[in-house]
């Protein structure tokens with residue numbers, strides 16, 4: 229994730245990877261009010277200060293996008309005064325905005341403090357995305373999603389899975405063909421219905437086997453972990469997929 233801490237005084241950019249947070253860039257603020265001397269008529273001061281704030285926010289948003297691309301971050305966590313934060317958001321791309329959450333931290337906080345504060349916000353964002361994903365599965369065009377666990381396994385075999393969605397909270401038994409690697413929800417399979425081999429083994433964790441196949445196929449993997457999402461997903465579990473075609 230990319231963590232952005234904006235303030236009048238200075239703005240700081242952090243990148244977090246696997247729990248470690250590192251500051252990668254820092255810019256000094258323009259000290260906006262200080263720049264406006266008495267030569268600026270009183271009635272122009274607010275308009276001028278607000279324009280300068282917008283320009284600065286635009287530059288900061290551009291820095292954030294550049295750092296996000298460089299470090300391939302997938303979330304933006306933002307801590308900023310309300311007016312600066314709003315101006316900053318105005319200049320962020322749609323993709324970045326969709327994965328942005330706010331958090332609170334002191335502008336001089338250490339990387340570790342920032343990491344802890346941002347982790348809670350990231351968790352909220354993750355739960356929000358999980359809800360959106362379950363919503364997508366429920367509302368998607370039937371042709372764009374698999375409609376049951378066995379169909380999901382069939383789509384995996386056919387290389388059609390774009391995103392595999394799994395509830396891995398409990399182990400589901402199933403079967404695996406050692407010849408063609410097909411997976412089956414059924415547990416009593418003696419002959420593989422796909423390749424006709426009699427080399428089918430029982431497995432105790434169908435979800436784990438499906439996840440391995442999804443990784444090999446370079447599909448995305450999303451877990452359902454939030455309790456509310458889990459109950460919404462229960463009728464679809466333990467496996468569903470968003471399909472490539």
Ligand SMILES: [Zn+2]
Pocket residue numbers: 405406407408409410420421422423424425
């Ligand atoms: Zn087979």
